[in-house]
Amino acid sequence: MRKTKTAGFIFLIFLVLSCQSATKDKKNSDKAGNKSAKAKVTFIELGSVKCIPCKAMQPVMKAIEKEYGEQINVVFYDVWEDDSWAKKYDISVIPTQVFLDENGAEFFRHQGFYPQAEIEQLLSGKGLKPLKDKKD
Numbered sequence: 001m002r003k004t005k006t007a008g009f010i011f012l013i014f015l016v017l018s019c020q021s022a023t024k025d026k027k028n029s030d031k032a033g034n035k036s037a038k039a040k041v042t043f044i045e046l047g048s049v050k051c052i053p054c055k056a057m058q059p060v061m062k063a064i065e066k067e068y069g070e071q072i073n074v075v076f077y078d079v080w081e082d083d084s085w086a087k088k089y090d091i092s093v094i095p096t097q098v099f100l101d102e103n104g105a106e107f108f109r110h111q112g113f114y115p116q117a118e119i120e121q122l123l124s125g126k127g128l129k130p131l132k133d134k135k136d
Helices: 002-031 052-071 083-087 116-125
Strands: 041-047 071-080 097-103 106-111
Touching: 002 106, 041 052, 052 116
Parallel strands: 041 071
Antiparallel strands: 041 097, 097 106
């Protein structure tokens, strides 16, 4: 009887952990497609919150998202927390930036810190326009 209770308890723990993992995977998989259908480009940052160059990319990502609004979907995946994204995008260095078109096809990839001005130039080449002019 005791073995049955123990086995049942272990099964219950396994079931709960499986559900939590499935929920986390669904949340993460929805990130890349959670913005409106108006997004022309998805900018995926694969890095970690504990990596120095990755931390330096955070304000760049926020600025790009603010500057281009609904034209771009900016997504961050912490590959040290969930390495499935590193495997999916076949990366070996962080940070890595992957850019997808409106159909989900990759059109550009960069490794390391990526300056905002260079990202803006890339986005301009894809037809994205800043929402408002920058003031110097």
